Amino acid sequence: MTEDNVKEIEDLIKIVSKLPGLGPKSSRRIVLKLINNREEIIKPLTNTLVQVYKNVVRCKTCGNLKSLNSDCSCSSKKYDQICVVENIADMWVIKNSGIYKGHYHILGGTLPSFENKSNNNGLLVDSLIDRVKKNSVKEVILATSASIEGETTSHYISDSLKNLEVKITRLAKGVPVGGEIEFLDDGTLFSAFKYRNPIAKD
Ligand SMILES: [Zn+2]
16 A cells, blocks of 8 residues: 555555566556656557557457457468467567578467367467468468367367378477476477477378
């Protein structure tokens, strides 16, 4: 609680503390920094947040973020490799590591560990199949987590692609069991990519 109990400040602290990695103490410090820098930080931040709220959307084809009024990079170029990840945070980790420079496909989550093929949990799987067909993609790299859900999802996707002429690979050992991509160090990620395994189609 702030000492003066100004409602606006209390509300802001509550919102800021919902951000990842921020507890009540660091949220208060951030809010104080904002209040002390109205023109330099609050004003441009407010404008930018409004722009992001209005104009940044998820691409319905590849799941990546894009500007509302411009085409997504997934539609503009031809490519022959797609790396499939669970979420945007995973893509950013792989991108920042520099290990893989190709295109991505963001599923938007995982399947629950019990496999129910009639329901894909709203994951962007159909559009992945379309992308593979349209671009004559040669390799799909499955970079889902080494958790039961990640494995189930990886299975489901390789099954969905089995009738297409595409090589499907899965990140190799080095990803610890239960390991989420987002929290892997670059070295582990590098070996997982380098030693990725082809998935046999049955
Ligand atoms: Zn896209």
